[in-house]
Amino acid sequence: MKATIDQTNESGNKPKKRKKGKHNASGYLFVAPMMIGSIIIIFYPIVASFVLSLTDWNLITGFDGANFIGLSNFVTLFQDSIFLRGLRNNLILLTVVPIGLYLSLVLAVIINKYVFGKDAFKVIYFMPYISSTVAVALIFRVLFHPSDGPINQFLLSVGFENVPGWIASTTWSLPSVMIIIIWTQIGLQLVLYLAALQNIPQELYEAAEVDGASAFYKFRKITVPLVTPVTFLLLIQGLVNSFKVFDLIKVLTDGGPANSTNIPVLYLYQQGFEELRTGYASSIAVILFLILVIITYLQWIGQKKWVNY
Amino acid sequence: MAVLGILFLLPFVWMLSSSFKPEGDVLTYPIEWIPQTWNAVENYREVWFGRSSFALYYWNSIKVTLLTTFVSTAFSCLAAYAFAKMTFKGRDLLFMLVLLTYMIPPQAIVVPQYLLFSSVGLVDSHLGLILLNSFSAFGTFMLRQFFLSINDSIIESAKIDGAGEFRIFFKIALPLVVPALATYSILRFIWTWNDYQNPLIFLRSEELYTIQIGIYQFADSHGAIYSLMMAAAVSSIIPLLIVFIIGQKQVIDGISLGGVKG
Numbered sequence: 001m002k003a004t005i006d007q008t009n010e011s012g013n014k015p016k017k018r019k020k021g022k023h024n025a026s027g028y029l030f031v032a033p034m035m036i037g038s039i040i041i042i043f044y045p046i047v048a049s050f051v052l053s054l055t056d057w058n059l060i061t062g063f064d065g066a067n068f069i070g071l072s073n074f075v076t077l078f079q080d081s082i083f084l085r086g087l088r089n090n091l092i093l094l095t096v097v098p099i100g101l102y103l104s105l106v107l108a109v110i111i112n113k114y115v116f117g118k119d120a121f122k123v124i125y126f127m128p129y130i131s132s133t134v135a136v137a138l139i140f141r142v143l144f145h146p147s148d149g150p151i152n153q154f155l156l157s158v159g160f161e162n163v164p165g166w167i168a169s170t171t172w173s174l175p176s177v178m179i180i181i182i183w184t185q186i187g188l189q190l191v192l193y194l195a196a197l198q199n200i201p202q203e204l205y206e207a208a209e210v211d212g213a214s215a216f217y218k219f220r221k222i223t224v225p226l227v228t229p230v231t232f233l234l235l236i237q238g239l240v241n242s243f244k245v246f247d248l249i250k251v252l253t254d255g256g257p258a259n260s261t262n263i264p265v266l267y268l269y270q271q272g273f274e275e276l277r278t279g280y281a282s283s284i285a286v287i288l289f290l291i292l293v294i295i296t297y298l299q300w301i302g303q304k305k306w307v308n309y
Numbered sequence: 310m311a312v313l314g315i316l317f318l319l320p321f322v323w324m325l326s327s328s329f330k331p332e333g334d335v336l337t338y339p340i341e342w343i344p345q346t347w348n349a350v351e352n353y354r355e356v357w358f359g360r361s362s363f364a365l366y367y368w369n370s371i372k373v374t375l376l377t378t379f380v381s382t383a384f385s386c387l388a389a390y391a392f393a394k395m396t397f398k399g400r401d402l403l404f405m406l407v408l409l410t411y412m413i414p415p416q417a418i419v420v421p422q423y424l425l426f427s428s429v430g431l432v433d434s435h436l437g438l439i440l441l442n443s444f445s446a447f448g449t450f451m452l453r454q455f456f457l458s459i460n461d462s463i464i465e466s467a468k469i470d471g472a473g474e475f476r477i478f479f480k481i482a483l484p485l486v487v488p489a490l491a492t493y494s495i496l497r498f499i500w501t502w503n504d505y506q507n508p509l510i511f512l513r514s515e516e517l518y519t520i521q522i523g524i525y526q527f528a529d530s531h532g533a534i535y536s537l538m539m540a541a542a543v544s545s546i547i548p549l550l551i552v553f554i555i556g557q558k559q560v561i562d563g564i565s566l567g568g569v570k571g
Contacts, residue, residue, distance in 0.1 A: 027395040030387045031392065037440070038410055041443075043410075045419075049420070130550075134503075135324075135524060135542035136320075139539070244415070250505070250509075273423075285418065292414065
């Protein structure tokens with residue numbers, strides 16, 4: 001018995017040289033498929049993007065016709081009105097994150113009060129999240145049809161006269177996209193909030209009730225502060241995801257009408273695979289990397305300052 | 310609350326009812342939630358065995374999705390175990406590298422990926438699609454969390470008994486994380502089934518198309534026939550619904566973990 005204890009202590013504190021060597025070999029063997037694959041399929045393309053962004057390579061002239069042109073892709077990019085429009089659209093898209101979070105939290109608080117049927121609600125609100133984006137986009141393409149679509153027919157029948165043009169109008173197309181994003185994301189946010197709500201000690205609410213606090217006051221002073229860790233993480237996730245809304249916009253509007261729903265990821269696709277401007281598309285990729293580095297940095301400092309566990 | 314729930318699902322109800330209608334009735338108002346004239350058999354027959362055969366797209370999707378799920382789970386699982394329970398030089402650095410890939414938007418690297426794949430002949434092949442989704446930072450991270458929770462003393466005592474690393478992994482560690490494997494596999498299944506971007510960019514031949522590209526055929530190539538579009542959409546969602554209902558708890562737990570842990 002004593003011998004075993006000694007042995008575990010020994011191997012726990014000071015691994016023997018010979019044994020460590022053996023560990024090394026099999027450890028590398030285990031991570032090899034993942035690491036080799038990631039390096040070839042993810043890291044190499046990241047590095048390649050940076051290199052390509054400095055060239056005028058396009059798929060038509062091929063590699064021989066490619067020239068090193070320094071930063072001029074970036075100069076062009078920041079004078080490209082479609083790209084700038086896309087960046088602005090993406091910034092507007094970011095507002096879905098707080099709106100969606102607020103709605104989900106309110107919903108979660110209500111659902112949390114029900115003892116029965118909690119799981120049924122989870123499944124219902126989760127449906128849009130697991131459904132394919134292509135299917136969802138196609139459904140809404142018809143629902144949002146400006147003249148024949150069920151949504152506008154309904155609005156007309158209840159007395160609205162100037163119904164929105166939804167995805168066919170330059171002013172309403174982006175809000176249409178935002179409505180769909182909120183609809184698909186609520187399930188995920190709701191489930192995470194429900195989990196967080198269950199961890200709030202019930203005594204806090206009881207104490208507040210004794211002091212005569214209103215429901216709204218309790219929501220603002222107890223619920224909201226105590227779910228901040230979840231809010232913060234969902235916020236960051238939402239920000240990152242809003243730069244990845246490719247499928248929905250591609251199928252719903254393809255960036256239109258008149259680029260009113262174009263965003264950088266879609267523009268990258270259009271430049272890279274429709275215009276075949278490889279170098280130029282890569283410079284958009286580099287800008288996306290930089291934006292995500294900034295968000296990651298914000299997450300890193302925000303986690304320390306803002307989340308009160 | 311129940312009313313709100315139903316309202317929330319109305320787009321799906323509308324999709325289902327439209328998929329049963331003749332084309333002329335899809336946009337009639339007030340909406341016929343229960344079709345007056347049924348055209349379900351004709352619609353679904355056209356979708357599944359008509360000009361664009363959903364049967365073929367289904368088969369392609371099932372093949373790609375199952376293989377991707379298997380390969381991705383296997384790779385993630387091996388790496389996750391090593392990152393959690395083995396010691397080797399540079400381990401933490403390698404793990405950081407894997408985590409870095411989690412933030413990268415897939416659109417941002419697709420141009421060089423395409424160039425790479427076309428230089429080795431992987432464009433327009435299912436193998437290419439499978440490889441694109443096989444290296445998951447999320448899977449590695451998630452499974453590592455579960456391996457970490459295994460008590461070291463179990464592994465140590467197996468070592469003392471003379472078991473090799475592979476034996477310990479397969480006989481002791483792996484059986485303990487089966488629920489986590491199920492969770493990750495289900496999520497990977499859903500994500501791969503729904504993947505639209507990679508098939509859009511990497512597939513050229515119609516006989517290789519997966520479901521997501523297939524549905525689009527009914528929206529674009531055949532002049533947007535709404536009833537068929539909806540029948541295609543219903544067909545594409547059904548497998549997800551089945552997987553989700555069976556693995557509901559796993560899906561929600563898994564996504565929560567990924568969400569909470571970032």
